[in-house]
Amino acid sequence: MHGTVDGFSYGLVTPLVAYVMACLGGALGLRCTTRALLVAHSWRPGWLALGSAAIGSGIWTMHFVAMMGFTVQGAPIHYDKPMTYGSLGVAVVMVGVGIFIVGYRGATGTALFTGGTLTGLGIASMHYLGMAGMRLNGTFEYNSLTVYVSVAIAMAAATAALWAAGQVRGFLWSVGAALVMGLAVTGMHYTGMAALSVRLHTGGAPTPGDSPATLLAPMLIGPLAFLCLAGAVVMFDPLMVTGRPDRTFAPHRPGVPAHPVVGHAARSARLRGRRNAAGQESRTPQNR
Template sequence: MQGTVDGFSYGAVTPVVAYLMACLGGALGLRCTTRSLLVTHARRPAWLALGSAAIGSGIWTMHFVAMMGFTIEEAPIHYDRPLTYASLGLAIVMVGIGIFIVGYRGATGTPLFTGGTITGLGVASMHYLGMAGVRFHGRFTYNTLTVAASVVIAVVAATAALWAAGQVRGFLWSVGASLVMGLAVSGMHYTGMSALTVHLDGAAHAGGGAPAASALAPMLIGPLAFLLLAGVVVIVDPLMVVGRPQRTPVEHKPGVPAAAVTAHTDRRPALHEGRRPVHHHSRTPQNR
């Protein structure tokens, strides 16, 4: 028996809030990734780890906020907590691998392609592992081509977002990239959901479906609190609150990847604040 699925039990509320969660996680993660390119080698892992956790938490929260509106009309649904939390860990780890590759190897060429692919696969893996944690009297099947399309969307979106993070062009650039990333992650989610078919067994009963908000809400508290904390860290950081981070003191320090130095070539003369390069040339001998 095939079940009847409704992904929008609360109307536009869940997709809009889910999109905002994806944008929030993306914005924080991309700003942290940008920040990592501007610090010394010793501090870079901390910023990259924070960015990984922010993006992973954001896409995971987006997924399960959207799932609050998901119902199967003929059967109640529940969530397996270990698998649900495992999907969060998987998202953070795989996004982290991609971000660390870009953070240390640069947001161009092979490192960008590799990091974007791994990050995108992390987004897709989180989605389908999270769906594996849905419990009801039946099973899911997926359309292979639609699943493949959702994975491609995730990979392209992640690659574009990491490229944008490596440009180091200021706050508005990161906001625009996070909006695009949020749209792509949401698009990946609903593309994956469109591949879904529900098959019910004999234990299903009519009228049993209901939104799973009460089951999901407690699990969302931790990631939401972390995103709030990450937001505070980014906001209070003195180099992140300005439109263009201060880059000059860092680019000559050891450990900064070549991509970060290259990205600094677009800075304007105003960044030098009128300082004279008195230490960069020697006096010419006086005429005899």
């Protein structure tokens, strides 16, 4: 017997909040990725790791906020906690691999395709692993074509977002990219849910159980706290907010990507340039 599935038990509340969570994680993660492209090599892994964790936490929180509105009539839902938290780990690790590829190889060509594909697969893996962690008196069945469409949406969204992060533009550019990424990731979630049908097991009376919101709310505390902490790091870094970092590009060598140098190194480079200019001026015939 097929169960009656309702993905909008609270109306538009859960989709809207889920979208906000996806945008928040995307904005923080993309801004950290952009920041990683503007710092010295030794600081880059830290910013990329923070960006990976922010995006992973954001899409995981988005998924389970949306799942608060998911119910199956006559079949109370429970969640396997190890698998549920495992889906968070998968999201952070796979998104991290994609972001590190783009962070070190640049958001172009093969690196962008590879990084976007891995990041998109991480988003999709998180979704379907999180679904596998659900427990109810029935089995899930998926429409294969719709599942493939949802995975394609995730990969396209991730690739576009990483490309935007690699443009190294202003804060508003990153916000716009995060809004698009949030829309695509949320769309991927609901496309994946549209592929789902539930076949209930017969021979047992419906059993009472907690609501999805009651079960999921304690699980969301940690990722939400992390997103707030990451947001504080971003907002208190003036270079992150203004989008106009004080940078000077290091001389380019053939075969080696040119990376910006910021902070003390940039000021030192400017001072050396002024001294060289002053020395050249003092050697002109007019000043002899």
